[in-house]
Amino acid sequence: MTPNYNKLIVQFNDDKVFDRVKVQSNFEVHRLYNMEPKEGFDIKSFTDLEKKMFNTVVISSALQTESIQNLYESLQQDPAVDFVQYDQEYELFAKMPSQSTNKWWFTAIRYRRSMMAYQSVNPVKVAVIDSGIDHNHPDLNPASFASAVNRRDFTNLVWQNGVLTNPSGTAIPLNQLGYNDSHGTHVAGIIAALYNTTHTVGVANNAPLMNLRAYPHPSDSTLCAAMYYAIKRNARVINASWGTRVDPSNPAVGSALKTAIDYACSKGIVVVCAAGDNNVDVAEYVPAGFENVVSVGSVQKGIPAGTYVKAVDSNDGAHVISAPGVGISSLYAGQNNSMLVDSGTSMSTAFVTGLIARMLDQEPLLVTPVTSGPCNAAASILSYIHTNPLPGSIGRGIIDVEATLNNLPDLS
Numbered sequence: 328m329t330p331n332y333n334k335l336i337v338q339f340n341d342d343k344v345f346d347r348v349k350v351q352s353n354f355e356v357h358r359l360y361n362m363e364p365k366e367g368f369d370i371k372s373f374t375d376l377e378k379k380m381f382n383t384v385v386i387s388s389a390l391q392t393e394s395i396q397n398l399y400e401s402l403q404q405d406p407a408v409d410f411v412q413y414d415q416e417y418e419l420f421a422k423m424p425s426q427s428t429n430k431w432w433f434t435a436i437r438y439r440r441s442m443m444a445y446q447s448v449n450p451v452k453v454a455v456i457d458s459g460i461d462h463n464h465p466d467l468n469p470a471s472f473a474s475a476v477n478r479r480d481f482t483n484l485v486w487q488n489g490v491l492t493n494p495s496g497t498a499i500p501l502n503q504l505g506y507n508d509s510h511g512t513h514v515a516g517i518i519a520a521l522y523n524t525t526h527t528v529g530v531a532n533n534a535p536l537m538n539l540r541a542y543p544h545p546s547d548s549t550l551c552a553a554m555y556y557a558i559k560r561n562a563r564v565i566n567a568s569w570g571t572r573v574d575p576s577n578p579a580v581g582s583a584l585k586t587a588i589d590y591a592c593s594k595g596i597v598v599v600c601a602a603g604d605n606n607v608d609v610a611e612y613v614p615a616g617f618e619n620v621v622s623v624g625s626v627q628k629g630i631p632a633g634t635y636v637k638a639v640d641s642n643d644g645a646h647v648i649s650a651p652g653v654g655i656s657s658l659y660a661g662q663n664n665s666m667l668v669d670s671g672t673s674m675s676t677a678f679v680t681g682l683i684a685r686m687l688d689q690e691p692l693l694v695t696p697v698t699s700g701p702c703n704a705a706a707s708i709l710s711y712i713h714t715n716p717l718p719g720s721i722g723r724g725i726i727d728v729e730a731t732l733n734n735l736p737d738l739s
Contacts, residue, residue, distance in 0.1 A: 530681025
């Protein structure tokens, strides 16, 4: 995905710079997050991460590309700037496969039938930032989408007078399509399809979902707004089946997203990211290359039968965990009588998201908020996930649902 050379995202380390840039610049300058001070407000009440978010701005121009690029170069040298990046589009990590449908993946991750029917103790809200979910699909719990809070569209963000005017996106009416294509519904099915007699079953089939539609053509600014909304609306897990390769002309791409992910981490929220499908080191991709996310690679069936190996296209790395991602059948948006077969680390990510939601439902204290200092919600949750090794690579191996859920500590 290529950068948008007409739009910058900049994080300043000086609280006064925003107003100065806004006055002096011939461009549009807006705060990325809706954190405007109210009467009697004191910025000292913000945490360090909240200050960073407050000082993150979007600078754009529809006509002055050359001037924007000059500004980019000057801001790179400015000591008042933590980072400057072009706003870059992110891709969904999925590819249509040629092989037939089966259910080998439940065996691969040891998700046994006896575990599929469970009583939810501490329901874990899962935010799916994606192409949208068919919120009227009969195999998804209608209670997830009963409130418009959980049906939001972030594809048309509007900035005016220096601020984002619709930080909560716009509500998607129940009687309208909740999706732009089937990718988000397919992912949602892997996470939370109901345990019934039709189609498939989600790993966390009791988990309430948030449908946060950001596709098509999302960029850092779109995804940051959707993620911030998920944080403010108390999601415990965020599924990010998307990413982008770091572009040499935009080496700081993902920096704004990392700030949002750090903030999620401080609130005890786990962000699960697709590693990508280009058979390279995940370090070349964001956000999966960040340390404070759960980065997920893809596994396929091996030879002989009953063995599993890294999917040919899956990105890899020492901190990558894996799940099935080739020829996965799940829910099909707008199609109640058939299923969709899809492949990619997008699908693998959804399996891991479902497992983490089950883990936090069973034991909420596995990951907790951090009031000060560094945090790593991903490292915390990964320390409790049991895996089985894979030949070839995928650093942490393939998830073992049974061993994980049967060996969680009681932290209450």
